[in-house]
Amino acid sequence: MYDKTMSLSQAADLIKDGMMLAIGGNGMHRTPSLFSLALTKKPLQELKVVGAAPGLASDMLFSTFQADTAYFGFFGLENEAGLAPGMRKAMEGAEPKAKAIEGS
Amino acid sequence: MWGSDLVAKRPEFFQVMKSPFDGTEVVCVKALVPDYAIVHVQEADIYGNCRILGPSYQDALLARAAKKTIVTTERIVGTYRMKEEPKLTAIPHFLVEAVVELPGGAKPGICYPEYQAVEWPKHKAYQKAVKEGQVPQYADSMLEGRL
Numbered sequence: 181m182y183d184k185t186m187s188l189s190q191a192a193d194l195i196k197d198g199m200m201l202a203i204g205g206n207g208m209h210r211t212p213s214l215f216s217l218a219l220t221k222k223p224l225q226e227l228k229v230v231g232a233a234p235g236l237a238s239d240m241l242f243s244t245f246q247a248d249t250a251y252f253g254f255f256g257l258e259n260e261a262g263l264a265p266g267m268r269k270a271m272e273g274a275e276p277k278a279k280a281i282e283g284s
Numbered sequence: 285m286w287g288s289d290l291v292a293k294r295p296e297f298f299q300v301m302k303s304p305f306d307g308t309e310v311v312c313v314k315a316l317v318p319d320y321a322i323v324h325v326q327e328a329d330i331y332g333n334c335r336i337l338g339p340s341y342q343d344a345l346l347a348r349a350a351k352k353t354i355v356t357t358e359r360i361v362g363t364y365r366m367k368e369e370p371k372l373t374a375i376p377h378f379l380v381e382a383v384v385e386l387p388g389g390a391k392p393g394i395c396y397p398e399y400q401a402v403e404w405p406k407h408k409a410y411q412k413a414v415k416e417g418q419v420p421q422y423a424d425s426m427l428e429g430r431l
Contacts, residue, residue: 181331184383189431191354191382195320202316202346204323208393208402209339212324212356214386217423218431230318232342236393236410237322243414251316261402265414283290283297 192218200228201247203238207258211237220244235264242270242278249279285311321350323375324389326398328357332380333366333373338396344374352381356389358398391426 192215195201205211216237219227227247229238233254241247243266250271256264270278285291291298297314323343327335334355336343347353353375360383366373391399392406406426413422 181377183330184332184377184380185330185360186382186384187431188356188384188386188427191356191384192431194354194382199319200316202318202321202350204321204341204343204346205390205393206339206341208407210324210336210341210343210390210395211393212322212389213391213393214389214426214430215322215324215354215356215384217419217426220420220423221427221431228318230316231346237324237390240410240419243419261407265411266419269414281294283294 188215188218191215192222195219195222195224195227197224198226198228200230201241202230203234204231205235205237206233207235207256208261209235211235213237213240216240219246234267236261239264239266242266245270245277247278249281251281253283255280285313316349318346318350319352320381321346321353321379322356323347323353324356324358324386324395325374326358326395327361327365328355328380328383329361329363329366329377330383331363331377332375332383333363333377334375334380335361335365335372336374340374347375347379350379353379354382354384355380356384356386358387358389358395360385386430 392403
């Protein structure tokens, strides 16, 4: 075992264009939202997001169009938080910027 | 998977094959292999051993499916915490590449038992930022120089 502690920006630098990210938590619960917000400050593109029920932290990467594909069962924030606004922004409309692969 | 329409609808993920053991038909599911799992936990040690308090959802599975895991944690704890109750280590150190101490890392969402309600004004600010294309600016206000 060795010390793996690092700063938020050092950890965010590990993420590169086109990577597939499995983002934890569920809906509004225990999702790594500040880590995702750190990624929104970087010029990343074509990220793929995976989760059974991706929530807020995943939504953030679609809100900036940095993620272009989601593999999921259910994508939403649930309860009062409702639908996932970033995912809808990227996936709805005549020319969607992101692809939904449900049931994968 | 038998009885699910997904077998026919998603041939890129589901295929029916004969079992090499007894010849019965089985549904095979293609595995996704994420480059990183990214999880927020309540407790991690400096080596990446993680404890999740409350519901763990699929986080332990995500960490095992991915090539490596990045952990953000409410607090760094001594490894003695893992030794006290080894079974409560949801993610072991060898799956982990990075540990970031980041209190409030799930805000404006919830992280039981640290903060148990959504911070609605900050969430509404996020919804507004999405509409206006201002999420990186919203990130500045939430990160408060922690990058």
